[in-house]
Amino acid sequence: MTEATTASAPLGTAPLLEAPILEAVDVTKSFTQDGTPTQALKGVSLSVAPGEFVSIVGRSGSGKSTLLSVLSTLLRPDSGQLSYNGLDLTRATEAEINALRHGDFAVIFQFHYLLPYLTALENTLLPFMRGLRPVSGAQRKRALECLERVGLADKGHRLPGQLSGGEQQRVAIARALVKDARILFADEPTGSLDSATGATVMELLGQIHKDGLSVVMVTHNEQYASLSDRVVRMADGLVAG
Ligand SMILES: Nc1ncnc2c1ncn2[C@@H]1O[C@H](COP(=O)(O)OP(=O)(O)O)[C@@H](O)[C@H]1O
Ligand SMILES: [Mg+2]
CATH class of the missing domain: 3.40.50.300 (P-loop containing nucleotide triphosphate hydrolases)
Known part of the structure; x- marks a missing residue:
């Protein structure tokens, strides 16, 4: 206090x-x-x-x-x-x-559950996608900010298969955060990452916690x-x- x-x-x-x-x-x-x-x-x-x-x-x-x-x-x-x-x-x-x-509420799991045919940016935008309504410029900007937050600003155009396991989990975290949870x-x-990659994901969770989220x-x-x-x-x- x-x-x-x-x-x-x-x-x-x-x-x-x-x-x-x-x-x-x-x-x-x-x-x-x-x-x-x-x-x-x-x-x-x-x-x-x-x-x-x-x-x-x-x-x-x-x-x-x-x-x-x-x-x-x-x-x-x-x-x-x-x-x-x-x-x-x-x-x-x-x-x-x-x-x-x-x-x-935002939830992430051991396996990332990214959609394989969508890019990292599109996966991050998924929570905004409702039926056929196009995502707005502001939503796209927010998704890009979240990708930047998880250290993937330059990899938004990649498909999950073109990312490492740790990067895929970071996209899942960006997707979880995009709605301002x-x-x-x-x-x-x-759980499915090697120890070095796991440590980087933990470091990211620590930063997100410092930003004010409960984890x-x-x-x-x-x-x-x-x-x-x-x-x-x-x-x-x-x-x-
Ligand atoms: N959908 C389910 N159907 C039947 N049993 C389940 C289901 N989910 C979990 N259980 C059982 O409930 C217990 C607790 O499971 P779980 O919460 O997954 O444990 P943990 O995550 O600690 O490994 C286990 O005995 C598991 O087999
Ligand atoms: Mg379990």
Whole structure:
């Protein structure tokens, strides 16, 4: 807290802790496959402060991806509470959820899911593409800024196949950022990259975090996790620490 904000706080009042931007309370989620149920989340609570970088670590199958999918609204929880910026996501309408997915929330995965027949710039523009409506000059400018932000200003014309694995992931990050997101969810973003390339992607995520975005990242890499503000450990569908 800066001196100015401390000085302006009313006398005798404890400094306010910033309210979480995203909060999950006692969230559960089960899957049934071939008649066998699996409880992937058994009652998980997690909150993310504005601008915080949280890492989620844990063994394979511990529920990390399920948690990230629930937090980012890709999956609905079976029970528990989930809220974003005061909006109850378990009661939100489809329109409200869609507005978040196209606005404040950005998601990247282990594999980049770029479209192979579109250039890096066109892939970055994808979130703006709606039906046959052409993208505007301002949207194109924004996409170019994002490509520059990820260090690919000169490679916008290339197809994904003409880029390295790390560059492809950086295009996916540019695409995630183009809508001016407030939270970036990343599921093993370095999982398919060699360690040198993974380190450059992590460096970029660190810069994006410094720019003010909250980041929630699942990773297997303890060293990368230690770069974040807080590490959440999952074991068998629960937060272990
Ligand atoms: N779509 C699904 N259908 C059936 N079971 C699933 C599905 N997704 C995840 N699971 C199961 O839920 C548990 C947690 O999975 P997941 O969240 O992917 O773990 P992690 O990301 O930590 O490896 C695992 O037992 C997994 O097999
Ligand atoms: Mg996973």
